[in-house]
Amino acid sequence: MSPGVLALVSALAALGLMLANGVVLIYMLRKVLAHFHLRLGPMRVGWHGLLQTPADVLKLLTKEDFDPSATDLWLFRLAPFMVFVPSFMAYLAIPFSDSLSFTPLDTGVLYTLAALALVPVGILAAGWASNSKWSLIGGMRAAAQQIAYEVPLLLSVIGVVMIAGSLDMSEIVKAQQGTWLGFIPRWFVIPQFGGFLLFLIAALAELNQTPFDMSVAESELVEGFANEYSGMKFAFFFLAEFSNSFVVSALAVTCFFGGWLLPWVPIDLPVWVDVAVFLTKTYLCIFVLMWIRGTLPRIRIDQLLSLGWKGLIPAGLAWVLLTGVVVKLVP
């Protein structure tokens, strides 16, 4: 196949994965949160509400999406693109197996983080263009929050890159093969536990997840930056949000939990086993995110910014230095 056709096929496959993720994750979020609240969640449409999300998609497709009169029309219509496209592009470098990724990229980790970093631009544009007070506050909060946690997120992965000696996501996974003492898997979460904690906190903030969800903050800002949006435009913001939680979880699995590798088994498993292992680990990570969402209350914006700038960034810098020293001393 020519490179152009190959690129198109992989992009279509990624689009399919993203849409499937969206449908599955919305159902999963509603069910998981419901059970944390001792409710049942969707039960009526299909067996245990399984057809609820497809029904919602049909509803959103046929809903009117109108442009309120006060909006900055160009920016208002552009904002769903600015949010959706980068979060779709972030799928590109995820390695599902040694031989299977949409495209192998030498700078995979940096590329994925860069793609995710573009999302807040769209959210800020949506908040500003809506010309509504709730939206503006939501957009500003999202921007401040995501830039405050962008730096710790970048710092948290540097330790992993130093040990693996590569930004290629497959190389990072391969650096985690084998075991210590014959039974402890060489996953980077053990030597890089500090980095993992930083990553977890920063990723929650990047995803606008509770306890850092004050850009949406239903009880204060109604729906935050997406307040004036309706129909499919609204749907794209939330499709992007769900898809980002998949990408960030996949990044966590790749960098800290050995990607497609299973401990204590031979490494040359069939491709479908690798993919199944990778997806299972990723969905477990997403479950943990939902668990946190169902457990913690929201914090205030000034507390959030203080935690990011005065806590996580100094901690991240110290962790990079510490990793540097330890890597040189322990070959």
Next chain:
Amino acid sequence: MPGHLTIAVFAMLGAGFVAVTLLFSRVLQHRSFGDEKYSPYECGSDPVGPPWVQFRIGYYVYALLFVVFDIETVFLYPWAVAYGSLGMFVLLEMAVFIGILAFGLAYAWKEGALTWR
């Protein structure tokens, strides 16, 4: 470069998908009109004053600091990739670099740029 081509294809397909879906939805949907419906949403009451006002300066200070720190963090990446293959001296160099970063952060902290007012 196959990587660059794929990135371009991903960007175009993503944008195309959004555009086609929005057009499709535009064809399917039922549209109705009315003045009240198009006014900005403020929980039902009429909006008071324009929302595009001067906004809290604190956000801009954080944004300025972010630009500095984000670029400097990205400079750490090439160093991290090559770290294993270089000698002891790179550690010292990076300690100096991170020291300068930390000094900048401490200065911003002391000047009150990190305090929410």
